[in-house]
Structure formats: structure tokens, C-alpha cells
Amino acid sequence: MPPTFFATGVAQLITMSKNNSPQKRPASVRRRRPKPQNPPPAPATTGTTSRVRRLLPSVLIPHGIAVLLVIVSAVAVLLFSASSMVALPATIAQLWLALNMSPVAGSGEVVGVLPLVPGMVLVWAVARRVYNSVKKKASIADLAVLTTLVLLVPLALAGVASLMLRDASAVLEVDAPPAPVMIGRVLLVHLIALVLGMGPRLWRALIRRYGGPPWVVDAAIQALRFLSAYAVVALVVVIVMIVVNHRVFLQTLTGYEGGGAVPALLVLSLLYLPNIVIYAMGVLAGAPLHFGDGLVSLFSVTLVPLPPLPALASVPSVAPEWAVVLLLIPATVAVWVCLRTPLRLPVTLVSAVITAVFFLIAAVLAGGHLGVYGRVGLALLPAAGLMFLYPAVAVLLITGIDRIRAGIRRPAAAPPAAVPVAATGLDDEPPAPDGDTDDPDASPVETDGDSGQIVENDADTETYIEEGDEQRADGESVEAAGEADAGPEDGESTEVVASTEATDAPVTSEESGAAADGEDGEASEDREDSEDNDPQDAAMPETGDLPDPEDGRPGTDDGSRPHGH
Structure with missing residues (x-):
């Protein structure tokens, strides 16, 4: 290789290194950063x-x-x-x-x-x-x-x-x-x-x-309240029936030998107790309970040999004539729930429908096929219909009684005698009737025009x-x-501030005094006499130049600020 070619290559390398040096790089040339791009959306x-x-x-x-x-x-x-x-x-x-x-x-x-x-x-x-x-x-x-x-x-x-x-x-x-x-x-x-x-x-x-x-959720919660209260009452009835039929209960336990048989039967009875409570709820409401070929209701009882379960001692052997009075139990529970948590009439009717659906589901899960007995459980359609009937009738009765009482009170209330304003010495307006008050601190309740019941606003x-x-x-x-x-949060109150119209110009003390003189001349003269002798009148500013308490500077109160600002 000729030496001239080698020298030429070395010179070119030196020149390139000088041009790429940061000391020789022009100040105006800057490397551009790539623009950030939005990442592609993640697939579903x-x-x-x-x-x-x-x-x-x-x-x-x-x-x-x-x-x-x-x-x-x-x-x-x-x-x-x-x-x-x-x-x-x-x-x-x-x-x-x-x-x-x-x-x-x-x-x-x-x-x-x-x-x-x-x-x-x-x-x-x-x-x-x-x-x-x-x-x-x-x-x-x-x-x-x-x-x-x-x-x-x-x-x-x-x-x-x-x-x-x-x-x-x-x-x-x-x-x-x-x-x-x-x-x-x-x-x-x-x-x-x-x-x-x-x-x-x-x-x-x-x-x-x-x-x-x-409000459908409120109706569902009302249905759960009724079913829970009714289940507690039915449980009490089942316990009372077991106490009454305690001989049958003891005979069932003595029929087994072995130390672990009796505890096992008692545990099994406790496990089946919700099933028996659901059966009792249906029977107390008037629906029949089918136990294979047997039938149990408040009107008649036809028994077959029952399985050896101690909890079945609550099943009556006969239906006494007074058993029809037990129909008042679900009716009383329905009235108590409606009075304890009053809702509007349409909401309570929807709650009655939801009650029937919930009890239908419970009756389906509590019953079924039981070996040689066949089907055991409540008659589903009558039980669901009766569970709808009791809350619906209860709320209709309460609504009707409220309307009758409102109709009786309305003509009996005589209008008060008109008393001249001058005789009372008061120039204020009469108080608003019940339900028409504008007090922002009043209790947040509504009066249902259909049923006459007091319904609390939903705070949730x-x-x-x-x-x-x-x-x-x-x-x-x-x-x-x-x-x-x-x-x-629950328990807190929300302050309601009434909006006021803003006036175009501030009202001065002279105008307010003139207005007061036009309404009550004697009171205005007395007030002027007292104001002439008041030494603080010269220090009081005009109404339109009230000082601002926040910054200490004079401001203008146009009447649009809330009271107490």
C-alpha cells in the first residue's frame, strides 16, 4: 500500500474526530427528542x-x-x-x-x-x-x-x-x-x-x-323486615308446640339406643329448624303443608307416620276450632311493620310483591322430594299469594283509616275568630299552617298525599x-x-339556605326610616325622639357602606349574602 494513501486516511480520521467533538459542535444545533406517543389501548x-x-x-x-x-x-x-x-x-x-x-x-x-x-x-x-x-x-x-x-x-x-x-x-x-x-x-x-x-x-x-x-331497594328491605319479624314469631310458635307435645318429643328420643344417637338427633333437629319455621310461617298464614299423603293446615289435619325427628313434635295431630284465630298473627306482624317503617302506598304494594317472591324462594329450598313420602313442603302458589295479601291489606287498611280520620277532623275544626291587628298590638304576619313552613331547620319529612302517612326522606x-x-x-x-x-353522613344535618333576590341599590337608613314612618306613624315619631337623643347615631355608618368583617374594609351589602355573613 503506498504511503500517500495511508497519510490521506489518517488525515480524514483526524478531521472527522474534530468535527464530532462537542467543543466544535455549533450551539444552535440540538438533538430533537421523539414525541411521546400514547400507548395503544389494552385489549379486552x-x-x-x-x-x-x-x-x-x-x-x-x-x-x-x-x-x-x-x-x-x-x-x-x-x-x-x-x-x-x-x-x-x-x-x-x-x-x-x-x-x-x-x-x-x-x-x-x-x-x-x-x-x-x-x-x-x-x-x-x-x-x-x-x-x-x-x-x-x-x-x-x-x-x-x-x-x-x-x-x-x-x-x-x-x-x-x-x-x-x-x-x-x-x-x-x-x-x-x-x-x-x-x-x-x-x-x-x-x-x-x-x-x-x-x-x-x-x-x-x-x-x-x-x-x-x-325505591325498589327500600321495598325489598321492607319485605325482609316483615319476613324476619314473622319468622321470629313463627319460631316462638314452634317452640310452644314442642313444649305442648313434649311427650312425643321424648318418645322420639327414647326410641334409639346408643350414647351418640340422642345428641345426633338433637343436632339434626337444630339443622332442620329453619325448614320447620318456614313450614310454620306458611301454615299460620293459611297455606296447607303437604307431607306426602298427609295434610296440615289451620282448618284440618291428616297425618301419616312422620320420620323419627324430634323437631317434628311441633306438628299438631288435630286442628282445634279456635286455630283460625292464629290467622291474626301474620296480620298483626304486617300492621306492626307498616306502622314502624311507613312507606308510600305504591312502595308498600311493591314490597308485598317482593315479599311473596322471597317467601316462594324460601319455600322451594325448604321442601322437596323425601324418599317414599313423596313431596314434602308448602303449597307454593297459595303460600306466595297469602304472603302478598297480608302486607297489601295491612297498608290499605292503614291508608283508609288515615283518610277517614282526616275527613272527620276537617269539618270539626272551626276557623278561629278574626281579631283586629290593632287590638293585639302586633303587626307581624300570622304563622303559616302546618306543612307550609319555610323554616330551613325543620325536620326533613314529607307527607304522603295518598296515604296520609309521614314518610322520611331517603338519606342514603x-x-x-x-x-x-x-x-x-x-x-x-x-x-x-x-x-x-x-x-x-348518617346522622348529619344539611343546612338549607334560602336564596334572596339581590337589589339594584343599597337601602339607606333614611329610606328604611321613611318606610317605617309610613307603616306606623306613632312608632316612627317615638323612634325619632329616641334617636335624636342617642349619642351613637353619629358614629353609625350608612347601610350601604357597612364594613366587611372579613378584610376590615368598607363594603356594600346588597342583600344577596346569607344571613349572619
């Missing part, structure tokens, strides 16, 4: 996957605990009954189905009348987890994912239990229950847990968002769904109770 599948990962543990925790308890109970049953552990998978599957109020089958018979206490505990646990998931914030997509998980997870576990029973049917005398009844009951139980777990505030927000009347008007509260892939979010409440 990614958002759904993240919601499933976040909400799935909340659903799996109660079911995991329930599965562990079922396994422990199955092992204990097999050990105490001295049975082979070969039946352990089938026992676990049957206990799981019974926990979810699904029928169990074996030896060619189906048992669908299952104790309600374990199912009620499972409903409470699932509802608690649902409430913890939505109490802070949840979007509409979150609610959709949560609903899907709450319904699908127990349904999948019930399907696994059914397959286990089908597999064990080749060795043991067990079988899978009918699929439609199993699926319907499992979905119904966990749908109840979901509805209760969402809570009244979230339901109000959802109904308001989709344009429905929020917190906004649960807020536009733009949290930007997510699917849109709006649902804010939980207690954190997004823009209104006052």
Missing part, C-alpha cells in the same frame, strides 16, 4: 384476565374452606359409623351437594328435603366475600366477571361431585341426582349470596344508572356509580359505600 382480553385473577381468590376462598370441612365431616362420619373408607369419595360428593341444597340420591330414592342451616352458612360466607370485593370500587365489567365466577365455580364443583357419584354407583348404592334440579338449586343458592353481597347501596346505584326507581343517596371516576378499559366505575359519598 387482557382486562378480563386481570379481573379474573383479582376476583377469583375471593370466590375460591369460601368454597375451599367448605370443601375442607366437607372432607373432615365425611371422614368423621365413616369413622363413627365403622364404615369402609371405600365410600369416602361418594360421601364427600353427597355432603357437598347437600351443602349446596342439591338433592342426593341412593338406593333408588331421592332426598331433596335438606337442612337449611349449612346452606345458610355457605350463603353468608359467599355474600361476605362478594361484599369485600365491591365495597371500595368496582366497574360494570368487574360485576359481570364476579357474577360469572360466583355462579360457575360452585356449578363446576357440583358437576365434579355428580361425576364422582356416577363412578361410585358401580360399587356402592349411590347415584347422581337429577341434573335439572341439581343445577337449578345450586344456581339459586349462589344467586341469593350474590344479591345479598352486593348490598343495598350498590343496588340503588345500578337501578339509578339504568333508569329504574331507586350516595352516588355509587360516578362518570370518569376511574378510567378503565371498559368505561365507568362503581364507587363503594363510604368512600364516594358526596352527601352528608
Whole structure:
């Protein structure tokens, strides 16, 4: 390689290094940064996957605990009954189905009348987890994912239990229950847990968002009040009947031998106690109770040999003539609830419909097919109709009595005699009649024009769904109770300030005095005499130049500020 070529290359490298040096770089040349670009929106599948990962543990925790308890109970049953552990998978599957109020089958018979206490505990646990998931914030997509998980997870576990029973049917005398009844009951139980777990505030927000009347939630709460109070009264009646029929109760216990039989029967009776209370509620309302070929009502009793359960000692053997008087029990409870928490007439009628629906669901879960007896439970349609009738008739009677009393009081009240103003010495306006007061501190109540009852305003008007509260892939979010409440808390009062018209010009003391002179001349002369002798008149400013107490500078009070500013 010639030396001239080598020298030329070295010189070019030196020149390039000098040009790229920061000392030789021109000051006006700056490197441009790339403009930030908005990241592409996350796909919907990614958002759904993240919601499933976040909400799935909340659903799996109660079911995991329930599965562990079922396994422990199955092992204990097999050990105490001295049975082979070969039946352990089938026992676990049957206990799981019974926990979810699904029928169990074996030896060619189906048992669908299952104790309600374990199912009620499972409903409470699932509802608690649902409430913890939505109490802070949840979007509409979150609610959709949560609903899907709450319904699908127990349904999948019930399907696994059914397959286990089908597999064990080749060795043991067990079988899978009918699929439609199993699926319907499992979905119904966990749908109840979901509805209760969402809570009244979230339901109000959802109904308001989709344009429905929020008072439907108040009607549902009123229905729960009536059913709860009625259940307590029915429980008292059941206990009284067991005390009256204590001989039958003791005979049932003495018919078994062994030290563990009596405690097992007592525990089983406690587990079936909610079922018997629901039966008592229907019978006291006038609906018949079918026990296979037997019939129990307030009008007639036809008994068949009952299962050896001590709690069934509350079933009467005959219907006395005075038993019809017991129809007053649900009527009294309905009147008491309507008077204790009065609502408007349409709301109470809707509450009566919801009461019938709730009791219908409870009667379906409390009854079913019971082996050789056949169907055991209340007559569903008469029981639901009577549960609607009692609250509806109660509120109609209360409304009618209120209107009759208002009509009697109206002509009896004589108008007061007109008294001249000069005779009283008062020039104030007479007080407004009841209901027309403008006092902002008055109690926030409304008078229902239809029923004449006093209805409290709904103070629970917190906004649960807020536009733009949290930007997510699917849109709006649902804010939980207690954190997004823009209104006052329970127990706080909201001050109402009446708006006043702003005058164009300030009113001076001379004009106000002239107006007062025109109304009462004698009082004006007396006031002028007293003002002439008042040494503080020279120091008082004009009304239009009142000093501002906030900054100490003179201002102009045009009458538009609230009182006491």
C-alpha cells in the first residue's frame, strides 16, 4: 500500500474526530427528542384476565374452606359409623351437594328435603366475600366477571361431585341426582349470596344508572323486615308446640339406643329448624303443608307416620276450632311493620310483591322430594299469594283509616275568630299552617298525599356509580359505600339556605326610616325622639357602606349574602 494513501486516511480520521467533538459542535444545533406517543389501548382480553385473577381468590376462598370441612365431616362420619373408607369419595360428593341444597340420591330414592342451616352458612360466607370485593370500587365489567365466577365455580364443583357419584354407583348404592334440579338449586343458592353481597347501596346505584326507581331497594328491605319479624314469631310458635307435645318429643328420643344417637338427633333437629319455621310461617298464614299423603293446615289435619325427628313434635295431630284465630298473627306482624317503617302506598304494594317472591324462594329450598313420602313442603302458589295479601291489606287498611280520620277532623275544626291587628298590638304576619313552613331547620319529612302517612326522606343517596371516576378499559366505575359519598353522613344535618333576590341599590337608613314612618306613624315619631337623643347615631355608618368583617374594609351589602355573613 503506498504511503500517500495511508497519510490521506489518517488525515480524514483526524478531521472527522474534530468535527464530532462537542467543543466544535455549533450551539444552535440540538438533538430533537421523539414525541411521546400514547400507548395503544389494552385489549379486552387482557382486562378480563386481570379481573379474573383479582376476583377469583375471593370466590375460591369460601368454597375451599367448605370443601375442607366437607372432607373432615365425611371422614368423621365413616369413622363413627365403622364404615369402609371405600365410600369416602361418594360421601364427600353427597355432603357437598347437600351443602349446596342439591338433592342426593341412593338406593333408588331421592332426598331433596335438606337442612337449611349449612346452606345458610355457605350463603353468608359467599355474600361476605362478594361484599369485600365491591365495597371500595368496582366497574360494570368487574360485576359481570364476579357474577360469572360466583355462579360457575360452585356449578363446576357440583358437576365434579355428580361425576364422582356416577363412578361410585358401580360399587356402592349411590347415584347422581337429577341434573335439572341439581343445577337449578345450586344456581339459586349462589344467586341469593350474590344479591345479598352486593348490598343495598350498590343496588340503588345500578337501578339509578339504568333508569329504574331507586325505591325498589327500600321495598325489598321492607319485605325482609316483615319476613324476619314473622319468622321470629313463627319460631316462638314452634317452640310452644314442642313444649305442648313434649311427650312425643321424648318418645322420639327414647326410641334409639346408643350414647351418640340422642345428641345426633338433637343436632339434626337444630339443622332442620329453619325448614320447620318456614313450614310454620306458611301454615299460620293459611297455606296447607303437604307431607306426602298427609295434610296440615289451620282448618284440618291428616297425618301419616312422620320420620323419627324430634323437631317434628311441633306438628299438631288435630286442628282445634279456635286455630283460625292464629290467622291474626301474620296480620298483626304486617300492621306492626307498616306502622314502624311507613312507606308510600305504591312502595308498600311493591314490597308485598317482593315479599311473596322471597317467601316462594324460601319455600322451594325448604321442601322437596323425601324418599317414599313423596313431596314434602308448602303449597307454593297459595303460600306466595297469602304472603302478598297480608302486607297489601295491612297498608290499605292503614291508608283508609288515615283518610277517614282526616275527613272527620276537617269539618270539626272551626276557623278561629278574626281579631283586629290593632287590638293585639302586633303587626307581624300570622304563622303559616302546618306543612307550609319555610323554616330551613325543620325536620326533613314529607307527607304522603295518598296515604296520609309521614314518610322520611331517603338519606342514603350516595352516588355509587360516578362518570370518569376511574378510567378503565371498559368505561365507568362503581364507587363503594363510604368512600364516594358526596352527601352528608348518617346522622348529619344539611343546612338549607334560602336564596334572596339581590337589589339594584343599597337601602339607606333614611329610606328604611321613611318606610317605617309610613307603616306606623306613632312608632316612627317615638323612634325619632329616641334617636335624636342617642349619642351613637353619629358614629353609625350608612347601610350601604357597612364594613366587611372579613378584610376590615368598607363594603356594600346588597342583600344577596346569607344571613349572619
